[in-house]
Amino acid sequence: MPTDLAIQAKGLVKRFGSVVAVNGLDLGVEPGITYGLLGPNGSGKTTLVRLLLGVILPNEGSITVMGRRVPDRVLRSQMGYMPQSLALYEDLTVTENVSFYARLMDAYSPPRVEETIQLVDMASRARSAVSTLSGGMKRRVSLACALVHRPVMLFLDEPTVGVDPQLRAQFWDHFQRLNQQGVTIVVCTHVMDEAERCTRLGLLHQGRLLAEGTARELRARAGAETLEEAFLRFSSQ
Amino acid sequence: MSHQRGNTEKRSMNPKRIAAIALRIALQFRRDHRTLALIILAPIVVLSLLAYLINLRGSPMTVGLAMEDASPPVERFSQELRRLPLFNVRDVARDQVEGLVRSGEMEAAVIIPQGYALRLAGQPGPDLEVVVDGSRSRTAPVVLQGLAQVSLRLAAAQSGAALSEPKVTYVYAGPQYKALDYFAPTFIAFFAFFFVYLLTAIGFLRERAYGTLERLAASPLTKAEIVLGYMLGFGLFAMAQAAVILFFTVYIIGIHYSGNLLIVFLIVAVLTLGAVNMGIFLSTFARTELQAVQFIPLVITPQGLLAGIFWPIPDMHIVFQGIAHLLPLTYANFALQEVMVKGKGVLDASVAADLGALLLFAAIQVALASIGLRRATT
Ligand SMILES: Nc1ncnc2c1ncn2[C@@H]1O[C@H](COP(=O)(O)OP(=O)(O)OP(=O)(O)O)[C@@H](O)[C@H]1O
Numbered sequence A: 001m002p003t004d005l006a007i008q009a010k011g012l013v014k015r016f017g018s019v020v021a022v023n024g025l026d027l028g029v030e031p032g033i034t035y036g037l038l039g040p041n042g043s044g045k046t047t048l049v050r051l052l053l054g055v056i057l058p059n060e061g062s063i064t065v066m067g068r069r070v071p072d073r074v075l076r077s078q079m080g081y082m083p084q085s086l087a088l089y090e091d092l093t094v095t096e097n098v099s100f101y102a103r104l105m106d107a108y109s110p111p112r113v114e115e116t117i118q119l120v121d122m123a124s125r126a127r128s129a130v131s132t133l134s135g136g137m138k139r140r141v142s143l144a145c146a147l148v149h150r151p152v153m154l155f156l157d158e159p160t161v162g163v164d165p166q167l168r169a170q171f172w173d174h175f176q177r178l179n180q181q182g183v184t185i186v187v188c189t190h191v192m193d194e195a196e197r198c199t200r201l202g203l204l205h206q207g208r209l210l211a212e213g214t215a216r217e218l219r220a221r222a223g224a225e226t227l228e229e230a231f232l233r234f235s236s237q
Numbered sequence B: 001m002s003h004q005r006g007n008t009e010k011r012s013m014n015p016k017r018i019a020a021i022a023l024r025i026a027l028q029f030r031r032d033h034r035t036l037a038l039i040i041l042a043p044i045v046v047l048s049l050l051a052y053l054i055n056l057r058g059s060p061m062t063v064g065l066a067m068e069d070a071s072p073p074v075e076r077f078s079q080e081l082r083r084l085p086l087f088n089v090r091d092v093a094r095d096q097v098e099g100l101v102r103s104g105e106m107e108a109a110v111i112i113p114q115g116y117a118l119r120l121a122g123q124p125g126p127d128l129e130v131v132v133d134g135s136r137s138r139t140a141p142v143v144l145q146g147l148a149q150v151s152l153r154l155a156a157a158q159s160g161a162a163l164s165e166p167k168v169t170y171v172y173a174g175p176q177y178k179a180l181d182y183f184a185p186t187f188i189a190f191f192a193f194f195f196v197y198l199l200t201a202i203g204f205l206r207e208r209a210y211g212t213l214e215r216l217a218a219s220p221l222t223k224a225e226i227v228l229g230y231m232l233g234f235g236l237f238a239m240a241q242a243a244v245i246l247f248f249t250v251y252i253i254g255i256h257y258s259g260n261l262l263i264v265f266l267i268v269a270v271l272t273l274g275a276v277n278m279g280i281f282l283s284t285f286a287r288t289e290l291q292a293v294q295f296i297p298l299v300i301t302p303q304g305l306l307a308g309i310f311w312p313i314p315d316m317h318i319v320f321q322g323i324a325h326l327l328p329l330t331y332a333n334f335a336l337q338e339v340m341v342k343g344k345g346v347l348d349a350s351v352a353a354d355l356g357a358l359l360l361f362a363a364i365q366v367a368l369a370s371i372g373l374r375r376a377t378t
């Protein structure tokens, strides 16, 4: 079935032993937007992202990304992933980490690596070992590793944990610019003001999509003042 | 890394991605001075210790001699015994023997019973009695060797043929010297396997613990590329280590070496391939680095004991011989000994067969590692 959706998932089920992490989930994400996944701890956000990336396979259901059935090796080089954990080599420098991931994606060039490090404002520490950086700095490097090959689709699992407010705003400005360039972003977050900046939101609860829409739509539907309140109302239904 | 379901393009291997992993490992290694020093120093320390222990002569052993027969042939026997540099002979009486040995004043005692002269003349008669301090493993063999040397000298003197002295000494020191020649090949194999296994297992465990495996899983990397990248990265250091062991044993310890260096490296490379994959496979069963280390007694020690390093395989019980022939280190050991000690080439039937066995082991480990990788990522 032809579709102009960037991501289309149908009837996704993922079980880990007796735990059902994703429980019959349908999802559609249009290209060039930022889609926010909200939900309490253990609601299945990370699992969903890993399924969309093809890192793990669903027990049931199917996923299509940019018209290709997941998992697909061609897709992998067009997707960027910032896992919830830092996923960096602590004994290597910032430049070495970013270069390594660039090489893996067959997109290595020294200027590009340098540019990406500048983008996350880490140029002054480019030669430092990651183990010597602060928590927020490590996050920035982790983002750089996900961006360096200029992916068409970006999956960010809580990208701004430990990042200071100023830099967090810069991150989101950059995400917006990427959207304008046609990059589709899926981002997991617990931060409500970040959720406000997403084009669309999906509220996850126990592996299911409780509600979906823009921040304004969700607030209106729940009759709530804030997104937080809306989310609490949806979950208690 | 992905679980292919047909709809992708063909799984071509990308040398750039393999090189990326190998380069990363080399960089991490270069930073890790302690590990780097360890893989070079550990074999040198162990080899030096072994060389010392094997060539150890020790100070002369204090041996008591109780003479109950004073006839001329026995007198000659005792003179020869006193002349041996191995022993520091003290005269004692039979009833003192046990007490002196027990108290540690002497390591052993030899009692020459009344009528031993008959035995020396080849007639039926009482034999020598030897009492040893059983707590030291060297005592009994050294005493028996000493007595054998004395008998040899006496026999030579009696038949009139002069048995040259150095030849007799060789009975003691000869076989041990040869054993040392066999240690170099063995240790190249052992250390290559040991360190490559350990470093891969821990490297992979970290890859999982720090979440970097998650990123690799989301990249276009294939399982084969990961395995080859790891092999290349660690393999380089295994080769460097082999070169150091070789240099050290040949030039410092002074073993006899008559092989071709390239073949030695080839054997190490094939062995390393198996070790990398075993490390990846077993690391998926470990949750912490300590657990990966705990596999050592299970997978490394039996190989050290059974692969013909310290005890020749043909001397083992048939069951252990069977086990030995399932272990990769056995074949690496055989092949390296053939090449290094006997100077054989790759086309030699036995070397080729050993290499074949190593390749088979590597193939099995590759299959297990890809199963393990699947377990680790899903
Ligand atoms: N590899 C795994 N093995 C077993 N259970 C898992 C695994 N991954 C996730 N789970 C379980 O699946 C459920 C969903 O976990 P998931 O990590 O997707 O939640 P999340 O929404 O990302 O939570 P958080 O906000 O804390 O990151 C949890 O119950 C978790 O314990």
Ligand SMILES: [Mg+2]
Binding pocket: A045, A046, A047, A084, A157, A188
């Ligand atoms: Mg999560």
